[in-house]
Amino acid sequence: MPKPITDLIHHPYQPPAKFAAPQPGVFKASTVFFADVAAMRARDWKTKAGYTYGLHGTPTTFTLEARLAALEGATDCLLVPSGLAAISLVAFALLKTGGEVLIPDNAYGPNKALATGELANFGITHRLYDAMDPSDLAAKLSERTQLVWLEAAGSVTMEFPDLPALAALCRARGVVSALDNTWGAGLAFAPFDLDGSGEGVDISVHALTKYPSGGGDVLMGSVTTRDARLHQALKLTHMRMGWGVGVGDVETLLRALPSIALRYEAHDRSARHLARWLSERDEIAQVLHPALQGSPGHAHWRALCGDTDLAAGLFSVVFDERYGAEEVDRFCDSLALFKLGYSWGGPISLVVPYDIGLMRDASVARWPHRGTLVRFSVGLEAVEDLQADLSQALAAL
Ligand SMILES: *Cc1c(COP(=O)(O)O)cnc(C)c1O
Numbered sequence: 001m002p003k004p005i006t007d008l009i010h011h012p013y014q015p016p017a018k019f020a021a022p023q024p025g026v027f028k029a030s031t032v033f034f035a036d037v038a039a040m041r042a043r044d045w046k047t048k049a050g051y052t053y054g055l056h057g058t059p060t061t062f063t064l065e066a067r068l069a070a071l072e073g074a075t076d077c078l079l080v081p082s083g084l085a086a087i088s089l090v091a092f093a094l095l096k097t098g099g100e101v102l103i104p105d106n107a108y109g110p111n112k113a114l115a116t117g118e119l120a121n122f123g124i125t126h127r128l129y130d131a132m133d134p135s136d137l138a139a140k141l142s143e144r145t146q147l148v149w150l151e152a153a154g155s156v157t158m159e160f161p162d163l164p165a166l167a168a169l170c171r172a173r174g175v176v177s178a179l180d181n182t183w184g185a186g187l188a189f190a191p192f193d194l195d196g197s198g199e200g201v202d203i204s205v206h207a208l209t210k211y212p213s214g215g216g217d218v219l220m221g222s223v224t225t226r227d228a229r230l231h232q233a234l235k236l237t238h239m240r241m242g243w244g245v246g247v248g249d250v251e252t253l254l255r256a257l258p259s260i261a262l263r264y265e266a267h268d269r270s271a272r273h274l275a276r277w278l279s280e281r282d283e284i285a286q287v288l289h290p291a292l293q294g295s296p297g298h299a300h301w302r303a304l305c306g307d308t309d310l311a312a313g314l315f316s317v318v319f320d321e322r323y324g325a326e327e328v329d330r331f332c333d334s335l336a337l338f339k340l341g342y343s344w345g346g347p348i349s350l351v352v353p354y355d356i357g358l359m360r361d362a363s364v365a366r367w368p369h370r371g372t373l374v375r376f377s378v379g380l381e382a383v384e385d386l387q388a389d390l391s392q393a394l395a396a397l
Contacts, residue, residue, distance in 0.1 A: 023251075023254060023255060024059070024060065024063050024254060025059065025060065026060050026247060026248075026250075026251045027058040027059045027060045027247065028054075028058065028060075028247040028248070029051075029054040029058050029247075030053070030054040030055075031053070031054065032051040032052060032053055032054065032058075045239070046232065046235060046236075048062055054244065055239065055242060055244040056239065058247060060247050060250050060251065060254070061079055061245065061247065061250050063254065064077075064079060064250050064253055064254055064257075065077035065078065065079060065222070067254070067257060068186070068206070068208075068212075068222050068224060068257075069224050071186040071187075071257075071260075072181070072186040072190065072191055072192060072204055072224050073190055073192050073193060073226070074192055074204065074224035074225055074226050075225070075226050075228070075231070076224065076225055076226075076228070076231035077222050077223065077224040078222065078223045078224075078231075078234055078235060078238050079208075079220060079221070079222055079245045079250065080220070080221040080222070080223065080238070080243045080245065081219060081220065081221065081243055081244070081245055082207070082209065082219045082220065082221050083108075083180075083182060083205070083206065083207020083208070083209050083210070083219075083220075083221040084110050084111075084114075084207075084221070085221050085243050086205035086206065086207070086221030086222060086223050087108070087110070087111050087114065087180065087205060087221075088114055088118075089205075089221075089223055089234060089237060089238055089241070089243060090147065090178045090203055090205060090223060090234070091114060091115075091118075091119060091124075091147070092237050092241060093233050093234045093236070093237035093238075094146055094147045094176055094178075094233065095119060095122075095124045095146050095147055096124070096146065097122055097123035097124060098123060098124075098144065099124050099125075099144055099145070099146035099147075100124065100125045100126060100127065100142065100144040100145050100146065101115060101119065101124065101125075101126045101145075101146065101147045101148070101149065102126070102127055102128075102129050102137065102140055102141070102145055102147070102148045102149065103115060103126055103127070103128055103129070103149045104128070104129060104130075104131035104149060104150065104151050104154065104161070105128045105129065105130055105131060105154075106131050106151070106154030106155060106156070106157050106159055107128075107131075107149055107151050107154070107155060107180070108151065108155040108180055108182075109155065111149060111180070112126070112128070124146075125144070127140050131150075131151070131154055131159060131161040131166075132159050132161055132162075132296065132297060134162060134165045134166055134169060137166055137169055138169055141169065141170075141173045141175060145173070145175050146175070146176070147175070147176050147177075147178060148166075148170045148175055148176070148177045148178070149177075149178055149179075149180065150163060150166050150167065150177055150178070150179040150180070150201060151179065151180040151183075152179070152181075152183060152184065152300075152304075153183050153290045153297070153301075153312075153314075156316060156354055156356070156373065156375050157288060157296075157316065157356065157367070157373070158288040158289060158290060158295065158296070158314070158315060158316050159288075159290075159296040159297045160290035160295075160296070160297030160298065160300045160301040160304075161297060161300060162297075162300045162303075163179070163189075163194055163201075163300070163304060164194040164195045164199075164200075164303075164304070167179075167194055167199070167200055167201050168195075168199070170201075170202075171199065176202045176203065176230065177201045177202050177203070178201065178202065178203040178204075178205060179191050179201040179203070179204050179205070180205055180206075181204040181205065181206055182205075182206050182207040182210050182211075183312050183314065184305075184310075184312070185206070185210070185211040185212065185260065185264055185312065186204075186206070187211075187260065187261055187264050187308065187310055188264075188304075188305045188308055188310040188311060188312065189304045189305050189308065191204040192204070192226050194304065202225060202227055202230060203223060203224070203225045203230060203234075204223075204224045204225070205221060205222065205223050205224075206221060206222045206224075207220075207221055207343075208220040208221055208222055208253055209221070209343060209345065210343065210344055210345030211260055211263065211264055211267070211312075211345040212253055212256060212257060212260055212345075213252065213253060213256055213345065213346075214256045214259070214260065214263050214345055214346060214347070215252070215256060215346055215347070216343065216345070216346025216347070216348060217252070217346075218249045218252050218253065219249075220245055220249055220250075220253060223238075263380065264310065264312065264313075265310065266313075266380055267312065267313025267345075267378055267379070267380065268291075268310055268311050268312060268313055269383075270313065270378045270379075270380075270381075270383040270386065271289070271311075271312070271313040271314065271315055271376070271378040272289065272291055272292070272311065273383050273387070274315075274376070274378060274383065274386060274387060274390065275287050275289040275291075275292055275315045275317075276292065277387060277390075278317055278390065279292065281394060282320070283319060283320055283323065283394055283397060284317045284318070284319060284320065285318045285319060285320045285321065285369065285371050286317070286318045286369065287315060287316075287317050288315060288316040288317065288318070288373075289311070289315035289316075290305075290311055291305075291309075291311040292315075313344070313345075313377060313378040313379075314344055314375070314376070314377050314378070315375075315376055315378075316354075316373050316374065316375040316376070317373070317374050317376070318369045318371045318372070318373050319331075319371040319372050319373075319374065320371055321370040321371040323371065323372065323397060324372075325353070325355070325372050327397055328353055328371075328372040328374060329353060330396060330397070331374070331393050331394065331396065331397055332351050332352075332353050332374060332393075334392065334393035334396040335351055335389055335390070335393045336389055336392075337349055337381055337385060337386055337389040338350060338351040338376065338386070338389060338390075338393075339351070340352065343377075344377030345377070346377075346379060347379045347380040347381075348379045348381075349376065349377060349378050349379035349381060349386055350376070350377040350379070351374060351375070351376055351377075352374070352375045353372060353373070353374050353375075354372075354373045354374070354375060355372070355373075356369070356373050
């Protein structure tokens with residue numbers, strides 16, 4: 001007779017197979033069992049036809065991957081531990097010693113830091129291009145270019161590039177284009193069909209940390225593509241690097257995803273209201289919000305996102321230059337509902353002051369403003385309360 005502890009561990013009870021409920025089951029595993037040695041030897045971890053090992057996926061991670069691919073009109077998706085890991089997965093999968101990656105001047109900062117750090121160590125060069133000038137990208141594409149990053153809107157400075165033109169340039173030169181689509185969240189526009197004829201970028205990456213999670217409590221990233229060969233290359237690197245995700249976090253994402261469109265629209269509506277209101281304040285020299293007329297790239301936003309009329313809950317303002325950096329810091333400190341914090345996409349509104357001079361390579365796109373920039377991420381609070389908070393902090397200037 002086995003001891004009770006052995007019975008407990010090898011208990012024969014199996015719950016009945018069919019169970020239907022709003023949320024899919026949560027399967028956590030490092031080890032996955034095989035029926036026999038032949039099944040173990042036959043299983044191919046590179047397909048989703050079966051399971052081999054926790055790192056290669058469980059029914060729960062496969063389900064999230066399938067839903068994220070569907071959201072963007074893609075066929076394949078890989079989950080990684082953060083948005084930045086999604087960026088580095090693309091880089092490690094596609095770049096080789098002697099090659100070059102082109103990055104928009106206004107890209108998410110850590111993408112550039114990866115290039116100046118690890119990629120430079122591996123003998124891979126990078127160049128920044130002016131995201132608002134397709135001819136600058138055209139001039140910088142070379143024999144050595146192995147990957148071009150795209151991003152819309154630009155990180156912090158919010159310029160909206162001519163994405164269809166940039167993607168078309170990459171296609172014409174046979175260079176893989178990868179879009180950081182965190183801002184669009186798969187809702188504002190279709191990254192794999194930018195021009196209405198089914199042409200788009202080759203790869204889309206997301207910080208699921210932002211709107212897909214929506215809670216400010218989970219870090220995760222995704223890499224989607226419609227190209228089976230690209231997916232295979234990404235999957236091999238994913239497996240060799242070991243970038244697995246926690247299934248508890250996947251469960252949180254699956255719980256949050258059904259409400260993403262409602263949340264995104266609510267963030268967008270409040271952000272546009274506040275951006276318009278701030279654009280009329282005389283303390284503010286410029287509001288940078290792609291859906292606002294006069295914002296850099298507004299026409300590109302209208303051309304790409306006019307149908308959905310969506311624009312995320314993110315915008316920046318440049319203060320009039322009569323206010324120094326210290327006064328703008330005081331404005332940020334005076335806010336009560338807007339918390340000081342990086343990242344975005346959660347229920348709580350956030351604010352960050354930035355020194356753009358430190359972020360930009362002045363040799364590429366020129367930054368025309370002298371005043372200090374402040375970036376807002378608008379949460380889900382009542383917009384009247386957020387406006388009152390901004391109003392009292394402006395009064396403290
Ligand atoms: C936040 C963010 C990332 C990185 O996401 P993490 O999950 O925080 O690593 C990448 N790109 C953009 C545009 C982001 O806003």
